[in-house]
Amino acid sequence: MLLLGSIEFRDEDVTCAVGDGHVKIIDKVEFPLTDPKTTLGNVIRYFQKFDDVKAIGVSSFGPLELRNYSSKYGYILDSSRPQWSNVNLLGTLKQYLKVPISFTTDVNSTAYGEYITSVLANHPVLSLVYITISKGVGAGIVNDGELIGYQGSPEIGHIYPERHPDDQTFKGTCPYQGDCLEGLVAEPAFEARFGKSYKEISMFEPIWDIVAYYIAQSAIQATLLMRPQKIILGGDIVNEVELQKIKQQFQKLLNNYVDVGPIDDYLVAPSNSSRKLSIIGNLSLAKKEFYSASDVTIE
């Protein structure tokens, strides 16, 4: 049986998992994210117990260097987590684990997990955009079954939406750009606007319509640029009520300019938790890495 590994570095923890060639999860463990030495030590010791794992998929918070022609390929770059800046994640893991390892962002692995889930369910969604909105805004895009992004992963959080008529003065919280999408709709924007967490803001407050207006614009842009089969909206900010608001704004803004099919099939919530999807994605990317690295020919 082909054994594959998944490692996902998240805000507060790292999840290691082992699965089979059908991406069925066999074992799973979580370690807290502390300093790189301790955390990577835990990860490496975990996988050293599985000496028949043939390839591993790694995903991480960013910013990551994904360009495989860069001398810093596989690094976490200038991270907001001080100890995690300029860390050679991929190089360290390769040095100790000695198997082929794929490397991508947390949102890319999640998006790829959605794609694989659809394939396993016999309803393949070959072209999808996955947008997640929590502490930041991330995106992963699958086109014809492959993640896109030649120079890095999609950065849809840094588009500039048109400001809502009732929201003209808030400057936004993005340290780089101010009122880009992320600066207007992610968790810190709620804290800056209200001095408290988004969780404490009733869904009847008008801010949720304003936020839906901005998120809908990102879905419009993704629609018009990519013409995908499906857009998946995840993350803590996009709860069930908010998703409905986004759908309404999306239809109003698109004004039927292009046909996207039934809206409830087009703008959807994730099919599973992002943790689960990310493991599925990483195991699948590991499998690809294994076959592209080996001499085995698949029909």
Place this chain on the structure above:
Amino acid sequence: MLLLGSIEFRDEDVTCAVGDGHVKIIDKVEFPLTDPKTTLGNVIRYFQKFDDVKAIGVSSFGPLELRNYSSKYGYILDSSRPQWSNVNLLGTLKQYLKVPISFTTDVNSTAYGEYITSVLANHPVLSLVYITISKGVGAGIVNDGELIGYQGSPEIGHIYPERHPDDQTFKGTCPYQGDCLEGLVAEPAFEARFGKSYKEISMFEPIWDIVAYYIAQSAIQATLLMRPQKIILGGDIVNEVELQKIKQQFQKLLNNYVDVGPIDDYLVAPSNSSRKLSIIGNLSLAKKEFYSASDVTIE
């Protein structure tokens, strides 16, 4: 020798060409675009002279039905050219020419022509966004050497840019959306603003900075969503002076948030006329169609 065909339907004419498997053009002719019966008659009679053409690439102005599962696949849909609405372009050509025929938009074939040109020059640009701004705004996107768009071709003209501080009142000319990108920067927008053609407006007029600001936003969005290797800006509106203005605005807006490499290699003019690129694209797409339709296996 493998012979391939290209047919491109444009505003005022249709170009037919025959080329070889290396996309070298062997013969070429242009017919005026009149009514469908006359125009398609000319096209069909031209290709009937080449009974060894093995496949043809067709590209056309839109809107086109590109979804091959639609009953109207291959049609020109609700065109602004009245006689050309609801015309079964692909079906008619297939009926008379009896070879495999690929079908895509005029901008897609041009974008694909840029990709093929880069491959033939031994500097493959595997991931590119081609945006053209003339009477309308069109886009074609190549990712990993394939055109993207599951539900149709990219419609970047219909994104909403953030309005320029000195351009708050103009309502835009898009009949669907008003002040979308196309409604703000395409030729009709100049006519609506000034009562004359864009050609009569000096490049020292501030409108060109305003237009550059809007076009730069579309390049930003394409950059952040696709992370391509290159963005090509073509069409009558983007002359040499305007391209420099767009580059400046692009750099200001992006504020180094992501690395795109040297700006002069990233935001570029087309490598050839759009007519030439489109023929190269169509011949290449015809070649793909030929090999995917035949039993020949390519190593």
